[in-house]
Every structure is written in C-alpha cells, then in structure tokens.
Amino acid sequence: MxxxxxxxxxxxxxxxxxxxxxxxxxxxxxxxxxxxxxERATPAQGARIVAKAWTDPGFRARLLADGTATVEGLGIPLRGAPPLGVLENTPELHHLVVCTLCSCYPRAVLGYPPFWYKSAGYRARAVRDPRGLIAEWGTVLPETTRIRVVDSTADYRWMVLPLRPAGTDGWTEEQLAALVREGDMVGVTVPATG
Amino acid sequence: MTEQPPRAHHDMGGIAKYACEPVDIEPHTLTDFDKEVDALRQVLGLKGIMTVDELRRGIEAIPEDEYHRLSYYRRWIRSITDTLLRKGLVTEAELQAALEQR
Amino acid sequence: MDLAPGTAVRVHDDWPESRGPCHIRTPHYVRGRRGRIVRRLGAFPNPEDLAFARPAATRALYHVVFNETELWPDGRAGDDLLVELYEHWLDPA
Known part of the structure; x- marks a missing residue:
C-alpha cells in the first residue's frame, strides 16, 4: 500500500x-x-413522508410495499441510490436501524447520516443492547413492546415508520410532520406531542 | 467466555469493548471538506469509476489504530485515493507531484 | 435455491477474514447461527467481488430474522434481529 x-x-x-x-x-x-x-434530502423530507403515511392509508400501504417507487412518486429523486425499505412500528413491535459494518443509511430520504449513527458505540451496542442504547436518548419502551434491530448490511436502505402519537386526531399533515424527528425514523426515539 | 472469533475490526456488532461506550447524541455539522469528499464519491460512483463496495473495501483496509483515529471522511478520502491508485486512474507519480505543488 | 418466507436457515460458519483480503457483508455475530427467512429482497451483484472490481455474479438477497437469544448469551427473549444476507451464506437448517 x-x-x-x-x-x-x-x-x-x-x-x-x-x-x-x-x-x-x-x-x-x-x-x-x-x-x-x-443537501436537499433532510429529516424534514422524511417527516413529510411519515405524516402522509399517517393520514393516507393507501399511501401507507404502498410505502410499506415498495418504498422506492412510492417515495419517487412524491418527487424525491432516488437516482443512483439503493432501494428504500420502510418498516412499520406497531404497539407490539419497535424497529431500530443500525449498520454494524459501516454506515448504511437512507440518505436519499433523510440526508447525511448523523454523527452518532456512524460511531463505534452505536454500531457495537445496537444489536446487543438496544434498550440500553436508546435509553441514552431517554427512550423507554413498554415492557410488552418487542424490539427488532435491523442491521443494514447490504443493498437496501431502511427507514422506520414510527407510531403516530395518541392525541393527534384531526391534525393536518403539516402539524404531524412537525412532530417527527430524525431519530424517530431510525428508531432511537419515538414521536410524542408536547 | 468463548474464544474471540477472527472478526475484522470494522465488524463491530455486539463487541464487548464498546458495551459501556456512551454515544455522543449531539448534532455535528459537516465541514466543507466532509461534503466535498462525500460528493466526490457520489460522482465517481455515478460515472462507474468506483463502487460503494470498493469504498468500503478501502476503508476496511485501513489498519485498526488509524481507522479509529481518522475522522469518518478522512477514511473515505484515503479509500478513494487507494482505489484510484489501484486502478491506475491516478498514478503515484502524479499524486506525489500534485501533493508537492501545494 | 429459492428460500420461501418462514424457512429455517443456518448461516455458514465461515471466516474468510482468516484467509486473506476480502470484503464480507455477513456480520461476524450471525455466522453459524440459526434464523428464519422473512422475505426475498431481490438479487444484486455480489459485493464480495464488486469490492475488488472483479466481475460479480448476481446473488439473491434475503431478509433473515434471528432471535436475540440465539445471538447473545445476554439476549432478551422476544427481541430479535433482522439482517440482509446473500444466498451463498445460507443453508436450509
């Protein structure tokens, strides 16, 4: 060398x-x-996708079935980017995305990966102690919620569709999108009102 | 304890060494250097000059102590340079001369 | 080989790292472990060859789930892990 x-x-x-x-x-x-x-891809763009999925059941179904085509349908270009998969959180199952080998991240949708996502501590701990790891963000899941860690190792990029918070009935897409943060779409945090 | 498997140093999932390592969750802004390296890799990828897999191979080839010492995008530019040299798209002599001109 | 969703699989207990330069997308902690196919994600050129700019054959890529208790002595029952693995690392279990 x-x-x-x-x-x-x-x-x-x-x-x-x-x-x-x-x-x-x-x-x-x-x-x-x-x-x-x-620089056009930002967490705000991801938040817009999440809010639309929360308010439009048809869009949600298409997004979960084919993330790439559905996101491109919103005018978000994925040229040169790997296929996008979207994983849905439920009251029973919470997803946490990591790339233990490098730093695979749904960049075309969310933008540059955050510093913590690329760190050795995050990459090492997510697959073995996911609950201890997300507690660093103050996130505590109900005992009855299972965690599914998603190690993003290959040709897809994975984004989490978080659970819509209670008490948001009747909110507009814009109001809902404002609730959604970067970490919610990786699984280290969950959206909440107030 | 079972015997430590011969994993590669970048293959970090679950390793005990980092079990108690706190994660810096504060936002960090990318520098102009970071953004340019990131974009350069994209251009080389879109033109079929180097794949993301070659980028990763070059990063994984960085010795462990340096891998941890270098910033994220310093690993990238090192890997990009390594790949371009390996493919003969840039020669050592050209690179040496360009570095000396500065 | 086409692995249907639900098929029990075992990841090869193979360590190419000990044989020389390589680029492997199968994390160390799933090797030799038993999991279950969730879905076929498609087929992609083998990154083990792409990384060295060699001609790369297309390989099927699967989403495979493992119980955390299968992976770690301190794994929590009920939690699991989903990972993308290429067909040439998998055998029906």
Whole structure:
C-alpha cells in the first residue's frame, strides 16, 4: 500500500481535485451539483413522508410495499441510490436501524447520516443492547413492546415508520410532520406531542 | 467466555469493548471538506469509476489504530485515493507531484 | 435455491477474514447461527467481488430474522434481529 495514503486527508483531497478535473473524471461543477442534491434530502423530507403515511392509508400501504417507487412518486429523486425499505412500528413491535459494518443509511430520504449513527458505540451496542442504547436518548419502551434491530448490511436502505402519537386526531399533515424527528425514523426515539 | 472469533475490526456488532461506550447524541455539522469528499464519491460512483463496495473495501483496509483515529471522511478520502491508485486512474507519480505543488 | 418466507436457515460458519483480503457483508455475530427467512429482497451483484472490481455474479438477497437469544448469551427473549444476507451464506437448517 502506498505511503502517500498516510498523507492528511485535506491534502489528498486538494491533490485529487486537480488531478480528477484535469482527467475529466470528476469536475468541480459535478461535485458541487452532488453537494446541492445531497443537501436537499433532510429529516424534514422524511417527516413529510411519515405524516402522509399517517393520514393516507393507501399511501401507507404502498410505502410499506415498495418504498422506492412510492417515495419517487412524491418527487424525491432516488437516482443512483439503493432501494428504500420502510418498516412499520406497531404497539407490539419497535424497529431500530443500525449498520454494524459501516454506515448504511437512507440518505436519499433523510440526508447525511448523523454523527452518532456512524460511531463505534452505536454500531457495537445496537444489536446487543438496544434498550440500553436508546435509553441514552431517554427512550423507554413498554415492557410488552418487542424490539427488532435491523442491521443494514447490504443493498437496501431502511427507514422506520414510527407510531403516530395518541392525541393527534384531526391534525393536518403539516402539524404531524412537525412532530417527527430524525431519530424517530431510525428508531432511537419515538414521536410524542408536547 | 468463548474464544474471540477472527472478526475484522470494522465488524463491530455486539463487541464487548464498546458495551459501556456512551454515544455522543449531539448534532455535528459537516465541514466543507466532509461534503466535498462525500460528493466526490457520489460522482465517481455515478460515472462507474468506483463502487460503494470498493469504498468500503478501502476503508476496511485501513489498519485498526488509524481507522479509529481518522475522522469518518478522512477514511473515505484515503479509500478513494487507494482505489484510484489501484486502478491506475491516478498514478503515484502524479499524486506525489500534485501533493508537492501545494 | 429459492428460500420461501418462514424457512429455517443456518448461516455458514465461515471466516474468510482468516484467509486473506476480502470484503464480507455477513456480520461476524450471525455466522453459524440459526434464523428464519422473512422475505426475498431481490438479487444484486455480489459485493464480495464488486469490492475488488472483479466481475460479480448476481446473488439473491434475503431478509433473515434471528432471535436475540440465539445471538447473545445476554439476549432478551422476544427481541430479535433482522439482517440482509446473500444466498451463498445460507443453508436450509
């Protein structure tokens, strides 16, 4: 392995930037375009999907059956992204997503993975002590709720459809979307009112 | 205790070493460096120059102590560089010269 | 081989890491363990080859569920774990 790889990352990036542009392999304009596209995906976009699933049973069924096509139907581009799967929380079953091998995350929908999702502690603990792990967020599930940990190891990306909180009957999609946080769609937290 | 299996260092699920490691749940903002590396990998992927699997292979090839010392996107740029060198798309001489020009 | 939902499977107790450079998407903690097919997710080029830019044959990918008690001595009964595994790591149990 080349000792050049031990060069600091900032210097490697600066060197590659020029070389790749000169070779036509990656131009600054192409890189800037991908940054702009990536920044369009945010947890707020995921929250909009969740709120729609909470209020539209047909959409919910389609989302759970085929996440990729259903999300694209909302105008969210998944070009170049892996297929999206959506897993539904119920009072009996709670999902918690992790990638123990690296950091697979439904980026096309939720944006960049959060720092904690990529950390060694999160990756190591989620599969073995999920209840202890989510307690770090103050999340405590009822004793009767089973946890299903989802280790995202391969070609899909997984997003959690959280349980709609009680006391939200009649709320609009916008009001509901405002309740949903990033962690709710990974399973470390659950949405709540107030 | 059963014998420790010969797992790879990136294969972290359930390992006891981190059983008591607290998780930093605070939000962290990505730097311009982070975003550029992330986007560069996407461009190379969309053009069929390198797969995400090659990115991962290169990250997993980083020795364990360095893997844990490097930030997330410093692992990425190292893997991207490694892959481009392996494929001959960038040569060591070209990279050396570009690094010296700075 | 087509594994129907509900089929009991056992993951190969194989450790390619001990034989040389490789890229494996089967986490260490499910190897040799017994689980159950939940669904077939599709078929994808084998990442073990893609990682080295080798020609990659398409492999079926399954969602497989394991009881936490099958995976860990301190696993909690009732909780389980769902993971994506390629067909060439699975045998009917």
């Amino acid at each position: 080349s000792t050049l790889l031990e060069t600091d990352g900032e210097a490697l990036l600066a060197a590659l930037r020029g070389l790749l542009a000169a070779k036509g392999l990656a131009t600054p304009a192409e890189v800037a375009e991908r940054i702009a596209i990536t």
